[in-house]
Each structure stands twice: as structure tokens, then as C-alpha cells.
Amino acid sequence: MVVPLRRWGLAGLTAALGALLLVGGLAVAVGDALLRSDAATAAVTLSAEERRQLDEAGMSDSIEVDAGFFRRMMIVQNLSSGGPMPESAYEIYEDEDGVVSMSWGWFQEGISPGSWGGWQLKPVGILSFAGLALILASVFVAAARWESRHPLS
Amino acid sequence: MDRAGFDPRYSPEFQRGFDPASQDPAADADSRVRPVPEPITPVPQPIVRRVPPVEGRAAAEPSPTAWADDMFGPVDATAGEHPSEESEHPAAPASPWRNPYLIALTIVGVALVAGGIGAFRWSVRQVFGGAAYGSGATQAEMEENILAAQLAWGLSPLLAMAGLLTLLGVFFFAAWRWRPQRRPLGDGADLAPSVNQAD
Numbered sequence: 001m002v003v004p005l006r007r008w009g010l011a012g013l014t015a016a017l018g019a020l021l022l023v024g025g026l027a028v029a030v031g032d033a034l035l036r037s038d039a040a041t042a043a044v045t046l047s048a049e050e051r052r053q054l055d056e057a058g059m060s061d062s063i064e065v066d067a068g069f070f071r072r073m074m075i076v077q078n079l080s081s082g083g084p085m086p087e088s089a090y091e092i093y094e095d096e097d098g099v100v101s102m103s104w105g106w107f108q109e110g111i112s113p114g115s116w117g118g119w120q121l122k123p124v125g126i127l128s129f130a131g132l133a134l135i136l137a138s139v140f141v142a143a144a145r146w147e148s149r150h151p152l153s
Numbered sequence: 154m155d156r157a158g159f160d161p162r163y164s165p166e167f168q169r170g171f172d173p174a175s176q177d178p179a180a181d182a183d184s185r186v187r188p189v190p191e192p193i194t195p196v197p198q199p200i201v202r203r204v205p206p207v208e209g210r211a212a213a214e215p216s217p218t219a220w221a222d223d224m225f226g227p228v229d230a231t232a233g234e235h236p237s238e239e240s241e242h243p244a245a246p247a248s249p250w251r252n253p254y255l256i257a258l259t260i261v262g263v264a265l266v267a268g269g270i271g272a273f274r275w276s277v278r279q280v281f282g283g284a285a286y287g288s289g290a291t292q293a294e295m296e297e298n299i300l301a302a303q304l305a306w307g308l309s310p311l312l313a314m315a316g317l318l319t320l321l322g323v324f325f326f327a328a329w330r331w332r333p334q335r336r337p338l339g340d341g342a343d344l345a346p347s348v349n350q351a352d
Contacts, residue, residue, distance in 0.1 A: 029304055029307060029308060030300070030304065032307075033300050033303035033304055033307075034300065036303060037296070037299065037300065037303075072280065072299070075280070075299065075303065076280045076281065079280070079303060079306050079307070119273075119306070119310050121311075122307055124307070125307050125308055125311050128308060128311070129308075129311040129314075129315060132311075132312075132315050133315060133318070136258065136261070136315065136318075136319050136322075139254055139257065139258055139261075140254075140258065140322055140326065142254050143252050143254035143255050143258065143326060144326075146252055146253070146254055147249070147252060147330060
């Protein structure tokens, strides 16, 4: 292991490893975002039984409009809370005058989120951050070596 | 070799093929007056890197592949490369801001901070403001927008943090390499004793 280190240089190896980590971390982050989108889609997708109940209540048209908005809110909630993907639940009720209404919302662990939280550090972000840090560190090593090559500058 | 085939560094009379009769008498007499001829100084002058202006010019005009040597060269290539030169010019005032890597790191650090903040603001506008679901966008475009917004949300604060750490590193590097400017002899150092003597 000593020979390759001396041949290629520690800075070069660090930069190569950093580039690998950065590309791999970006790929993992893209995969995580796709999984989050799929989970949000699954959370707002109605089952056949639920869709039948909404059809009977005459609310299947309005539910399609709301589903897109709910999906976006679930993604935002999952991004900002750092917790699991919220679940959606609806309730159809009929008042004393015979008017059918529906309540649909998203809930996280049984509680309706009241605040959006903030930015959360996700493990998938650490990989790309480490890769970028390694690349920058290799440039620092090159800067130090440049100083020793050009002592009068 | 000169025209007669002699090595110019040494006197011809001590070399093979020298004919005293073929030489100029005056020169021959001169050679007799001076029995031990001074050896001619070798023509090539190989030590040019010891002169400071030449070294400075080399630093100002690096070769096109110098960055590859710095990045991928052997680890200990510079450890003992010019020890004599450094010892001959030990206290040359150096400006770390002539280091191209340091300049590049500074630019990258500022770009990372600005880009990270800008990307996070963009992602907030996308997900909270609903810009990702703008009117006229197709389903595929909306999916791409929300995907990019997620990436920007998760990674842009880390980009800004990497930029801040880079700028901090540049600051520490510059502080490490900073040397005080050497004062010329005879300014304050000469003034202080004279003041003491006047007292």
C-alpha cells in the first residue's frame, strides 16, 4: 500500500475518493428523494373500498384535486420533520340536514402536524458532504505543496 | 572541441596530438612564461536556480502540468527538493494570496456559500410556495421540479456549510503562511539606540 501512495500522491487519492463519495452520495440522495415521492404517492392513494365509498357519496371528483395538494404537503412534512411519512385519513359524515361532508387530512403517528419544523440532516446527505469535504481537503494539500515548491512566491 | 581537435578546457600542450611547431611563437612564448595555464572555466553554467529573480519568474510562470504535479505527484517529492535554496533565502516575505490553489479555494468557498443559500431559498419557494406545481407544467415537469426541490432542500445547507468551512480553512492557511514584512536595516532599529544615547 505504500508504493501506490507514494506514486499517486495522498492528495490525488483523497480527491479520487472524494469524487467517488460525492457521486455515490448524490445518487443515494436522488434515490431517497424518489422513494419519498413514491411513499407520498402511496399515502394518498385510495384503496378500492375507499374509492367505492367516495363514489357512493359523490365525492370522487374533488378527491383527485386534493390528492395532489396532499401529496406535496406530505413530502414537505417528511422533509422538515425528519420523521416517517405521514398518513392520510378521511372521514365521511352526514349532518342532521342530510348533507354529506368529508374530512381529509394527514397525520403523523396519530397526531396532525401543527408546525413544520425545520431543516433536518439526513444520513444520505452526509455521504455527498464527506465527498465534497475530501475534494476540498485535497486542494488544501495541493496548496500546501505548492507553497513548498515555490518558496519565494 | 576546437578546430584543432583539443578540449578547450585544458591546455593543448598537455593533450594528445599537440605539435609545438604548429603553434604561434608568441603564444608559445606566452605559454612558457606561464608554466601552469589556468584551466578554462567550463562553458555551461548549470546553477541558474540559485538566483532569486530566476526563481521568482519560475514561480510566476508555472508549467501547464504543475497542478498535476501538486495534486498527483509523490507525497514526499517536495520535502527535500530545494533545501539549499530555502536555507539560502530563509526569510523571504511570502504572500499566501499568490498561491493559485488558495485563490481557487476562496472562490469555491464563496460560491458554495452563495449557492447553498440560494438553492435553499429556491427549494423553499418550490415546496411551500407551490412553484413546483405551476400552471402549465406537465406531470413529468412537476415530478422533476419536486425532485430537484427535495435535493436542494436536503443538500444546499450542507453546501453552504462546506463553503463556510472552506473559507475558515483558507483563513487558517493564510494565517499559517503569513510572515511579517522584513523591515530594512537602519529604520527603527537604528533609531532606538540613538534616542537612548541622547537621554
